[in-house]
Amino acid sequence: MVRLPVVFLEPPLGAVGFPGGPSFRYLQGNVPKDVESMFEASFKWFEGFESRVLGRLKALYPDVEFTPYYARSIDDLEDFLAKEGDAVGYVVIDLQGPSGMVQRVLTTGKPIVLIAESLGGGGDYLLYNRLIEQYPVVAVVTRSIDSDYALGKVKYLVALARLRETHAVIVSNRDLSNWLASISRNIGVRFTLMNGNEFVSRYYSKVSDEEARPIAEAWVKGAYQYPDPDRQWPEVLKSARLYIAINRVLEDYKANAISIDCLGLRSVTNVVLDAWPCLPYMQLWLDGKYVPMCEADANSLIVALIGKYLLNTAGSATDPVTDELTGEVTYYHCYLPINPKPGIRLRYSIIPSHLGTRYAAVNVEYPIGSELTAVGIDAVNKVMHIHVSTVTGNELSLPACGTKVIAKSNVKTLARKWGAGWHRVPLLGNHREELKEMAKLLNLKVIEEDAD
Structure with a gap:
């Protein structure tokens, strides 16, 4: 289970309870009655937010354990930081400032979701905005800190924690x-x-073939087109054997993601693995247990994991090519997930590809008019490339890979700003802003390659 610490910054003297005054720690044990009444008013105000925020967090993220802390002085905050130094990140609820506590927690360099209550923490939000920009922080300021909009930002820390829990097998x-x-x-x-x-x-x-046969038969039965059964069946059966093998290796290694160097292990001169993983990967996405990726591409695997953990969206690598006359991008590869989002099931065909030299490719048709967010990551150099396109068509043809999704985008700008390798993972929907915020917590520079 993912566990996240939540720290409420609530010095009793500040913008809401009293505008200024001595630090709380120096008043403990010797508090004048008029100041004590100010404390009590602040504490009562804080408690209302605490209960609502924690209750809503539990409702929004039932599979996450939230551990609350209450920092009423810098000493309290230091105790929190000492106890939670190994946490993946912090949820910080700023209820009263201005104080040095926000600066202290931001400069830890930890991934942080900062939610500032406008009246109490709005001053901190403005005063420390440059720090917020410099560090891996996603911040929001609002009077409604228990709203789904504000607490929805916590999903980035949840996705980050799940990335840190992921074990992937790379076969190459x-x-x-x-x-x-x-x-x-x-x-x-x-x-x-x-x-x-x-x-x-x-x-x-x-x-064995016998063990794999029912899986292969189910794939063929579900296909919209299967044009050359005599040639295709042996390849489909090998893919079914590979599907079983993938499940077993992941179970043995207690892993939850895989990427096979399918091209490198099946070169013209040296065939190590004689099965293509396109159909197995399609089935793995349908199963929902493991995340697959093509060609031992760990960068694209990271994108697919983010898509699953953050957006509940399935995606896989494609080779995009552009057409300047039509202003379109063709995203081609030998499969894409047929269940890109919950409740959506796309039809697929099992077809020959690459001018008829391969026989177990998957053709998938994406909805016309839908938006795609295409993402590429260079994790070594800490860069994320993003562009958005709109699907205009799907092509079923023999040249190149089996799936060809065609979409409108700013193709000349794409070519000028391209980077992070050739692969892009198209995710169904416009997720530009969510991915930019996730990139911030990951310390990745974002290049919007479709923006002039």
Whole structure:
């Protein structure tokens, strides 16, 4: 279970209770009666917010354990920071300022969701706005701090915590260890690098055709088109064997994500793994237990994990290409999730691809008129690229990959600002602002590659 600390900043003397006065810690044990009454008024005001905020957090995030702290002095805040130094981040509720407490907690460098009550913490929000910009902080100021809008920001810390809990298996014969270690340091996902030959000998080769046949038959039965059964069936059956092998390796390693170097392990000159993972990945998204990604691409896997944890949206890598005459992007790859969001199920076909040289590709049709947010990450250099497009069509054809989703975007600007590799993960919906805020907590620079 994800656990997040919540600290209420509530010095009893300040903008709401009393505009100024000596620090609370110096008054303890020797409080004049007129000041004591001010304290009591402030405490009563704080308590109303505390109960409402904690109650709403529990309702919004039933699977998260929230541990409350109450900082009425800088000493209280230091105690909190000492106890929660290993936390993934902090939920900070600013009920009264101005005080140095906001500055102190922001400069820890921890990912923080700061929610400032306008009357009590609004001054801090303005005074420390430059600090908020410099550090991994998502902040909101409002009178309604127990609203879904304000507390909805906590979802970024929840997603961050789930990233830090993720264990991914990367199957490849390339030495990716240093690259994966760098990504892990910057993002928090833990990686296990498995040799492709080991995966084949320990898992894939142990799955029989008989065991895989019912899965392959179900895929074929559910397909809208399946044009060349004699040629396609052997490949579909191998993909079903691979699906079973993937589930077993993830179970054995207690992992919840995987990316197989499908191109590297099935090169023209050296075939290590003779099955394509497109259909298995489609099924893994339908199962909902594991997150898959193509081509041992850990960067795109991070995007897919963010899509799942933050947006409840499924996505996978594509190779985007642009057409300046039409102003369109074609996102092509050999599958995309057919359940991109809860309650949406897209039709799929199992087709030949790459001019008929491969036989178990998946063609998926995305809804015309829907928006896509295409995301690429360079986790080593801490950069996130984002652009938004609108789907204008889907293409089913033999050249290149099986799925081709066509969408309008600012293609000339995309070409000028492109970076973070070729892959982009299209996520159904316009999630630009949410991804920008998530990037801030991850310390990633955002490049909006469709913006002039």
